Amino acid sequence: MNARIVQAKLIDDNHSLNGKLVDLRIENGVLTEIAESLSAKKDEEIIELKDLHVSAGWFDSSVSMGEPGYEERETLKNGLQVAAKSGFTGIAVNPNTKPVADDSAVINFLKTKSSGHAVDLYPIGALTQNGAGIDLAELYDMQQAGAVAFGDYQHAIKNPNLLKLALQYTQGFDGLVLSFPQENDLVINGMANEGETAIQLGLKGIPALAEHLQITRDLYLLEYAGGKLHIPTISTAQSVALVKAAKEKGLDVTCSVAITNLFYTDAALHDFDTRYKVLPPLRTEEDRKALVAGLEDGTIDMVTSDHNPLDIELKKLEFDHAKFGTIAQEATLGALLQLVSAEVAVKALTKGRERFTGVRTQVRTGETANLTLFTTEGTNTFTKEQIRSKSKNAAFLGAELRGSVYGIIANNQFIAS
Incomplete structure (x- = not known):
């Protein structure tokens, strides 16, 4: 996959840009660039979401x-x-x-x-x-x-x-x-x-x-x-x-x-x-x-x-x-x-x-992209409609939760929630 993640807050306390809004470029499943701003490239998917956070x-x-x-x-x-x-x-x-x-x-x-x-x-x-x-x-x-x-x-x-x-x-x-x-x-x-x-x-x-x-x-x-x-x-x-x-x-x-x-x-x-x-x-x-x-x-x-x-x-x-x-x-x-x-x-x-x-996944250029995308904003009540498992034995039904997952990028795939 080829994609550019736009203005995401990076959560990685071992990275110099930790806590900053950054753009991330992924080419053929590899994280090739991380910067506070990246120019567009042809034929890349744009991932731009509200209050976007990214981590390993x-x-x-x-x-x-x-x-x-x-x-x-x-x-x-x-x-x-x-x-x-x-x-x-x-x-x-x-x-x-x-x-x-x-x-x-x-x-x-x-x-x-x-x-x-x-x-x-x-x-x-x-x-x-x-x-x-x-x-x-x-x-x-x-x-x-x-x-x-x-x-x-x-x-x-x-x-x-x-x-x-x-x-x-x-x-x-x-x-x-x-x-x-x-x-x-x-x-x-x-x-x-x-x-x-x-x-x-x-x-x-x-x-x-x-x-x-x-x-x-x-x-x-x-x-x-x-x-x-x-x-x-x-x-x-x-x-x-x-x-x-x-x-x-x-x-x-x-x-x-x-x-x-x-x-x-x-x-x-x-x-x-x-x-x-x-x-x-x-x-x-x-x-x-x-x-x-x-x-x-x-x-x-x-x-x-x-x-x-x-x-x-x-x-x-x-x-x-x-x-x-x-x-x-x-x-x-x-x-x-x-x-x-x-x-x-x-x-x-x-x-x-x-x-x-034995493997430490990091948000680093040159590494295969292995990322989680999420937001910390908003609260919601967990309902049966949010259950994706075949079984429904969820203790959290009715609980007030904060934030939500936008998806993952891993193994050259983007899976949106």
Whole structure:
């Protein structure tokens, strides 16, 4: 594609023109010029939009697709379109498929089926065989096939020796290990944050302690074994403090927060609406504020949508029986801009790519154009009409959001929202 982006505010704190209005020229998919003003060239598409902002393309570190095996929830083709129209140029896809992505064959399927799209798909391989938490999966083979990290989605590793071995083994090929932060023996049949709301509603609790114990254990294992650890979707104030202390000790650890936990508290559960049944559960206002503060000071490395499409048979049930999960990609920018500045939002939406893929996407001349276009202006109420996913289990329905995504430019394609 050949295009000129006109008078866009550049959000890139490593660029000399950060915060300035600039023109950007793309020729055959490569970013060839960036300046405060560029003259027109023949046969180039003009992209000129109100309050246009541009940043490096966003990366979502936790996305569930469905395919293979659960195509009724989401297909790869539609899911990649959802990601593109939500502003993401890269997504890490969880291994909760059928079959579980625990060998090179499934990883190859995901890579092959997703090729040619504007959005790059990066598979996360299961850490253990069939995600059962007993024996390590074929980690090296999956890495060779294209897996960028290894973890059992929303399943904690009970056996500490297994996690220790994974951290040691993956050092041989610079692999990234994910460990879901939950001590399962403290969460038997838990449905919601253990606290006042759960007591009032008669719901079995998931104590914050379960998260703190698992993170503390995993950080001790990381200090002992070495390696690279990512803790997905932390949800409490104490978890932020634990990760911050580990980073100050020099441990190679990162963490993410789900946009739902950043935006909502367990007060949303009072109507027993299963759209708000997520894992980790929505916590207290104190926790939510600590998560925002942790994002702003850099303790929390990235925000994920933790996008998990589920069909109506799994969500429109009594609260106890409904499955954990919500879709959130379509609302991620709008929710985030209600909480933090555009600069903080962009950092949170771009930092994950380097951690997971080893590649840092930048707005630089000579680089393949990998950009997200958005506006920070305007507020809107999120409605069903804005849902592009096949599944409709959206916690953000009715939420007041700020700004919107205009589209992405990636892999020599412009996808408008």
